[in-house]
Amino acid sequence: MNLSDLALRITDMASYDGYKLECQPIPGIADVIQITVQGFEELPAFVSFTDAQLLCITNLFLESEVNPDSRGRMLEEMLELNIPMPLSAFSKLGDRFVIFGAMSPHSSLEDICHEIVTLTENAVEAIDALKDYLVPLPVGKGGSR
Amino acid sequence: MNVLKRIIDAVRGGALGIAELISEGNGIEALEHQLLEVQDNLNLVKHELTEVMAKQMHASREIASLKIAISEKEQEVGAALDRNDEAQALVIAETISVLDKELESEQQVHTIFLGHVSRLRAMVSKTERQIKDYQRQLHMVKTTESLQKASTAIAENYTASKGKMHSARDSLDIIQQRQQRALDLLEAEEELEAQTGHKTLDERLENAGITEATMSANAVLDRIKSSRS
Numbered sequence: 001m002n003l004s005d006l007a008l009r010i011t012d013m014a015s016y017d018g019y020k021l022e023c024q025p026i027p028g029i030a031d032v033i034q035i036t037v038q039g040f041e042e043l044p045a046f047v048s049f050t051d052a053q054l055l056c057i058t059n060l061f062l063e064s065e066v067n068p069d070s071r072g073r074m075l076e077e078m079l080e081l082n083i084p085m086p087l088s089a090f091s092k093l094g095d096r097f098v099i100f101g102a103m104s105p106h107s108s109l110e111d112i113c114h115e116i117v118t119l120t121e122n123a124v125e126a127i128d129a130l131k132d133y134l135v136p137l138p139v140g141k142g143g144s145r
Numbered sequence: 146m147n148v149l150k151r152i153i154d155a156v157r158g159g160a161l162g163i164a165e166l167i168s169e170g171n172g173i174e175a176l177e178h179q180l181l182e183v184q185d186n187l188n189l190v191k192h193e194l195t196e197v198m199a200k201q202m203h204a205s206r207e208i209a210s211l212k213i214a215i216s217e218k219e220q221e222v223g224a225a226l227d228r229n230d231e232a233q234a235l236v237i238a239e240t241i242s243v244l245d246k247e248l249e250s251e252q253q254v255h256t257i258f259l260g261h262v263s264r265l266r267a268m269v270s271k272t273e274r275q276i277k278d279y280q281r282q283l284h285m286v287k288t289t290e291s292l293q294k295a296s297t298a299i300a301e302n303y304t305a306s307k308g309k310m311h312s313a314r315d316s317l318d319i320i321q322q323r324q325q326r327a328l329d330l331l332e333a334e335e336e337l338e339a340q341t342g343h344k345t346l347d348e349r350l351e352n353a354g355i356t357e358a359t360m361s362a363n364a365v366l367d368r369i370k371s372s373r374s
Contacts, residue, residue, distance in 0.1 A: 031291065032298035039323055042316035046298050048291045052284035057295050061313035093296040094159075127317045134314055 001109070003049050007033050009109050016113035037120045045116045054103045056115055058123040060130075063095040067135045074133035081129070087115055088122045099123050148282040152289050160293070167290040176286060180279040187272040194265040201258035204251055211248040215241055 001009075007023040015021075020038035026046075036044040046057045066074060078090040078097075088101045099122055101115045155166035167173055218241045225234035311319065
């Protein structure tokens with residue numbers, strides 16, 4: 001399966017396990033698609049393929065949202081949460097903290113949908129668990145979810 | 146240089162560093178080229194190994210047949226000696242001496258081939274390990290490239306949705322409020338169902354004077370009335 005097949009099959013699918021998934025291409029970027037789970041539109045998953053793996057990434061928060069005084073403790077907590085958190089792990093892309101899942105590029109559609117739903121739910125739980133380390137964003141520096 | 150270290154250096158160098166890592170001559174294409182070269186090399190070594198193994202097997206067969214021939218000649222020498230035919234025994238012994246030399250030479254060739262086979266086998270496994278290593282490095286660089294694209298996509302998404310951007314806490318609040326509303330709605334529906342369900346409908350019908358008994362009595366009366374008219 002490649003990215004176009006995946007987008008088409010998810011769009012064709014009415015729902016997965018009670019969740020409705022919506023695929024959106026990213027204008028100008030052919031190798032990544034955005035998948036949102038209905039009800040969690042603020043936390044879309046970005047999916048990309050390589051020969052070796054399929055990557056699903058969801059943005060959590062910006063570096064500027066982290067309270068600098070407790071940043072170290074937060075990072076340690078994220079490391080500690082990495083193993084218990086099912087199918088997902090924390091990472092950082094530039095100035096964004098993200099949560100991601102890596103899968104075989106030969107995974108079935110059901111497995112990919114399961115990963116995306118789990119990733120999205122994990123993202124909500126992760127922000128909830130780490131919200132005490134976050135500060136309100138300065139005006140005009142919001143991050144998209 | 147260790148590919149993971151190159152990736153770390155590239156990440157520290159920001160977008161430019163990553164672009165350089167995956168660019169031609171330095172990243173993916175260079176690794177793919179090296180991989181192809183090593184794969185070609187492996188094919189050559191495997192071909193050579195097959196040839197040497199075939200020669201070694203041929204030498205083994207030669208040794209076996211020479212050993213059989215020598216053993217047969219030795220029996221012939223024994224038979225000649227039993228007949229006290231010393232001259233014949235000597236002629237056969239000379240043949241055995243030639244065969245012995247052939248055997249010795251064949252065994253030397255066999256030993257040389259054995260050495261070649263073992264060296265080539267070691268080369269095959271070393272090259273296969275090298276291929277796996279290049280593939281692993283290639284996967285890491287390709288994943289870095291994929292990540293760079295995903296990162297750009299997230300940034301594009303950020304730019305595209307400026308009008309509805311939220312902080313993580315805001316997003317969490319919105320999602321949790323939405324989930325709470327859905328739960329409230331579900332509870333309200335259950336409550337409504339409990340209030341306006343089957344029982345209440347019966348009650349409303351009874352209040353309107355329409356009980357099951359009156360309904361059937363009315364139906365009978367209507368039927369009799371229509372049969373009389």
